[in-house]
Amino acid sequence: MKEISFIRQNIAKWKDVEKVVDQADELDPAHLAAVYTDITSDLSFSQSHYPASRITVYLNNLASSLHNRIYKNKKEHKSRIITYWTKEIPRVMRDSQKELLYSFLIFAISMFIGSLSTLNDDTFVRLIMGDSYVDMTLNNIRNGVPMAVYNGNSELSMFLGITLNNIRVALVCFAMGILSGFGTGYIIFSNGIMLGAFQTFFYQQGLLGESMLAIWIHGTLEISAIIVSGAAGLAMGNSWLFPGTYSRKASFTRGAKRGLKIVIGTLPIFIVAGFLESFITRHTQLPDSLRLGIIMLSLTFVLYYYLYLPNTLRYELSESKN
Missing domain, CATH: 1.20.58 (Methane Monooxygenase Hydroxylase; Chain G, domain 1)
Structure with a gap:
């Protein structure tokens, strides 16, 4: 230049x-x-x-x-721990809306592919979920407890296992961004395929509504956090593919810092999602209105924190420059 x-x-x-x-x-x-x-x-x-x-x-x-x-x-101000979550994360998400959109589109398209494949191939769900899981779920359905998979372990051990695994997936999704974003895209795509096949399988069993009320109690936060982690990986990958006016090293450093801050911001969300999956999802006897309320509250938080608040900051910034 x-x-x-x-x-x-x-x-x-x-x-x-x-x-x-x-x-x-x-x-x-x-x-x-x-x-x-x-x-x-x-x-x-x-x-x-x-x-x-x-x-x-x-x-x-x-x-x-x-x-x-x-x-x-x-x-340091004592309030730094608060402002990190209330200001720093929304600011970095303000600059990562493009990556967030790409991550969401990859996930949505892969969900559609997983669903369509399951509808047209009876063996596809077994290929994705495994024979043992599908057979276990079919047996649970015959016994009248289709969501019994969430009752298999004690709440605490389930919470620790699920939360740590989800955090591991998020960190891998971010780290794979070093492969120019293609690695991150693969992680997002495979998770979308799995979810699409999973939900369509329950649809074929006539249990779509019940499965959604159970799964999305925790899935709203969990899936959203995975998509956000995907945005973190794409931010790092795109930074050295498209350095702009910066040197490739400087651009990569900026992208890596931005992505790391994004993925750290998902950790509390994974913790809450793990708690809901371990302690709440298993109680399928809860009123549908309560379960739907938890889902809608989670969705409202995600939309506010990752879309509305960052774009509000973007508007305020543009106003201040004018």
């Missing part, structure tokens, strides 16, 4: 950074850290491509000024 193009593309952002330096004492530490990461990435790019340029000197001074304002008092 020519130096003049680099300057024109970023000059407005650098002017905003100058304002951030002046107002550093009044701004949220997480926002300062994000701005500092951004400006140091630009500095790294400039040092690599225009080492003798005045723009490199300018960016070095700007980054140094912001660094000094951030670290003149290193003491």
Whole structure:
């Protein structure tokens, strides 16, 4: 990239950074850290491509000024643990809406494929779920307890096992993003295929409604968190495939940090989903209205936290620039 193009593309952002330096004492530490990461990435790019340029000197001074304002008092606010979840995660999701959309589309398409395949091939669900699981479920249906699979173990052991496994899947989904996003896409796709086949199998047994009331008590949060973890992996993978104005190394570092923050943000959701699956889902005798209420409450949280709140921050940011 020519130096003049680099300057024109970023000059407005650098002017905003100058304002951030002046107002550093009044701004949220997480926002300062994000701005500092951004400006140091630009500095790294400039040092690599225009080492003798005045723009490199300018960016070095700007980054140094912001660094000094951030670290003149290193003491963390006690509320940081709260603002991490209420501000930092929504901010990073604001910048990851594209990856979130891609992750959702991959999952939705794979669910459709899994469902269609199960409808047209009686052996497909056995290929995906395994003969032992399908036979066990059919036996449970004959015995009048189609959701008995959730009663197999004690609540606590089930909670620990499910939660740790779901967190492992999320971390693998993120880590596979290092393979340019294709690895992450595979994890999302395989989970979507499985869910599509699973739900269609219960539809074929005339138990779609009952299965959805049971499965989506925990599945609303669990599946949503997997999709969000997919967005984290795609953010990391796309960062080195499409570095933009940054060096590939700098872009990858930014993408990896953004993805890691996203996937860490899913951990409490997996914990709550594991609790619901272990302690609530098994009680199929609960009123349908209560079970549906839990599902709708979970869905409302997901839509608010991962879509509405980040886009509200995006709107506020655009308004402040105007």
